[in-house]
Amino acid sequence: MQEAAFDLGAEANAFVARQRGVGAIVTFTGIVRDLDDAPLHHMQIEHYPGMTEKALSKIAEDAAGRWALGDILILHRYGRLAPDDAIMMVATASRHRRDAFEAAMFLMDFLKSRAPFWKKEETAEGADWVAAKADDEAALKDWT
């Protein structure tokens, strides 16, 4: 967790440099998306210090238990972000691509609905909390 922006290329390179004997690395980056109806001024991300670390560790442990992974990286920002800013990234390393891809999808699905972050969108009209999507909750069932 960090408030500051991160350098996607530098983080990805550092992650690659830490691996030994892997054959595949997958990275995913989430970006602050502009809105369809009113231009987004900022996105405020709140989190639950203490629980966030525990929840992310648990999600990473679950992924490590399901797939043969060399390593996992989860980076997530909080605070005030602007459109097109990177919000978060995950990286997975494995001997084979399928494990790396599936583990990255799993991490993202659980980060969406099981890590204590909340997003608020600020536009000229005011500010609104982003509602959780039923699809995101349903996606978790595909993993059970």
Place this chain on the structure above:
Amino acid sequence: MDVLYFAWVRERIGLPRETVETEAETVQDLVNELRRRERRYDLAFSDTSALRVAVDQELCDFDMPLKGAREVAFFPPMTGG
């Protein structure tokens, strides 16, 4: 016991955390107690199906016993990623 509020729950109640003296046996009992306090609590907790709760930083159900709990947090469904 420390009670924490996040996102719109925090905004509706008007504070991020408070210490509550309570004999509540479960999360639901605590919710009922808080709702009786003041209208802003009553409104924030009017539909608990729209809320999530964590006891000592672990997600749980509203029937979770509070014996030995140090920290209870209420918040809307999470929107990470």
